[in-house]
Amino acid sequence: MLVVMKKGSTKEDLTGVLHKITQSGLNGHVSQGVERTVIGVVGQTYPELRDILEFLPGVEEVIPISKPYKLSSREVQHENTRIKVGDVVIGGDELVVIAGPCAVETENQVLATAKMVKEAGASILRGGAFKPSTSPYQFRGLGKEGLEILALARAETGLPLITEVLTPHDVELVARYADILQIGARNMQNFTLLDEVGKTKKPVMLKRGMSATIQEWLLSAEYILSQGNRQVMLCERGIRTFETYTRNTLDISAIPVVKKLSHLPVIADPSHGTGKWYLVTPLALAAVAAGADGLMIEVHPNPDQALKDGAQSLTFDSFQQLMTQLAPVVSSVQRKLPAKPGDEVDK
Ligand code: PEP
Ligand code: MN
Numbered sequence: 001m002l003v004v005m006k007k008g009s010t011k012e013d014l015t016g017v018l019h020k021i022t023q024s025g026l027n028g029h030v031s032q033g034v035e036r037t038v039i040g041v042v043g044q045t046y047p048e049l050r051d052i053l054e055f056l057p058g059v060e061e062v063i064p065i066s067k068p069y070k071l072s073s074r075e076v077q078h079e080n081t082r083i084k085v086g087d088v089v090i091g092g093d094e095l096v097v098i099a100g101p102c103a104v105e106t107e108n109q110v111l112a113t114a115k116m117v118k119e120a121g122a123s124i125l126r127g128g129a130f131k132p133s134t135s136p137y138q139f140r141g142l143g144k145e146g147l148e149i150l151a152l153a154r155a156e157t158g159l160p161l162i163t164e165v166l167t168p169h170d171v172e173l174v175a176r177y178a179d180i181l182q183i184g185a186r187n188m189q190n191f192t193l194l195d196e197v198g199k200t201k202k203p204v205m206l207k208r209g210m211s212a213t214i215q216e217w218l219l220s221a222e223y224i225l226s227q228g229n230r231q232v233m234l235c236e237r238g239i240r241t242f243e244t245y246t247r248n249t250l251d252i253s254a255i256p257v258v259k260k261l262s263h264l265p266v267i268a269d270p271s272h273g274t275g276k277w278y279l280v281t282p283l284a285l286a287a288v289a290a291g292a293d294g295l296m297i298e299v300h301p302n303p304d305q306a307l308k309d310g311a312q313s314l315t316f317d318s319f320q321q322l323m324t325q326l327a328p329v330v331s332s333v334q335r336k337l338p339a340k341p342g343d344e345v346d347k
Helices: 011-023 047-054 107-120 144-157 168-177 191-198 214-226 254-261 270-274 277-289 316-332
Strands: 002-005 027-032 037-042 059-063 083-085 088-090 096-100 124-126 161-164 180-183 204-207 232-236 266-268 294-298
Touching: 002 011, 011 027, 011 037, 011 047, 027 214, 047 059, 088 096, 096 107, 096 316, 107 124, 107 144, 107 316, 124 144, 144 161, 144 168, 161 168, 168 180, 168 191, 180 191, 191 204, 191 214, 204 214, 214 232, 214 254, 232 254, 254 266, 266 277, 270 277, 270 294, 277 294, 277 316
Parallel strands: 096 124, 096 294, 124 161, 161 180, 180 204, 204 232, 232 266, 266 294
Antiparallel strands: 002 037, 002 059, 027 037, 083 088
């Protein structure tokens, strides 16, 4: 349920309500909006609680939340969540482009890619050091060495890093290097992992499970949020359908649906969403037109030689073309692309 505080209610009123909520064995999550302060009450609530809370000083009204997910819901927080990573704001006016290789392979590969994507206008570097693999015989990542290569690329370019964490055990290590923790599609319902990243202070990007409904996806986000970590973004990366031509079916409709149901930023990943490099640009444009707050794009200096996901990776040239083609679509949805290094800044 949702406790809406009166305009002009005091700090003591808020403390009193939070105290009552805790006394009842529940958790209260305060959301200080421009218009009003609301408290999301999370846990096993009971009908009498509504009356109890409604009579406390400073309370305007108590509204039951109709959705099973609470903290991720627009009912609890009307304003969009904005996540700040260094100078980059995810969920704001600027479209955020996350780019880099599927997997960290060598120092040269990551450094060359990082420099190029930065030049072309990307604002966050991606790269997997711990890779989930359908087959145990595929490349599974360089582990800690991969994290060190990513950190070097951040030092050289200033780009913040996003990288995947596969197990609860690795969260502490990966969080020491990463600016954003990625939870992969295969781990969307790994609840102990979600709890663990929820206990960190790092932003988390939660990818949609390949067979997950939107509700299941938002409930997974709820695991992270309810641990106290409010910096969660969602990533639509394609779902399993009967179609075999594409690797997955990028669910473009999920983007406006999630934006309607939730205040969390939504990133689209047309690389995993299609599995084919020549479909990445058209689907990236579609995702931005549909309201995505950002894109995640796989880029490799030589996709034919990539150890993972070469078929869906853009070359440097095709990534630059994508960035050029994005400009008119971005402005048609009243967004901006961040200034590129060397761009004229308005005085
Ligand atoms: C990835 O981003 O490299 C990845 C493994 O993605 P997903 O979890 O969506 O398959
Ligand atoms: Mn990949």
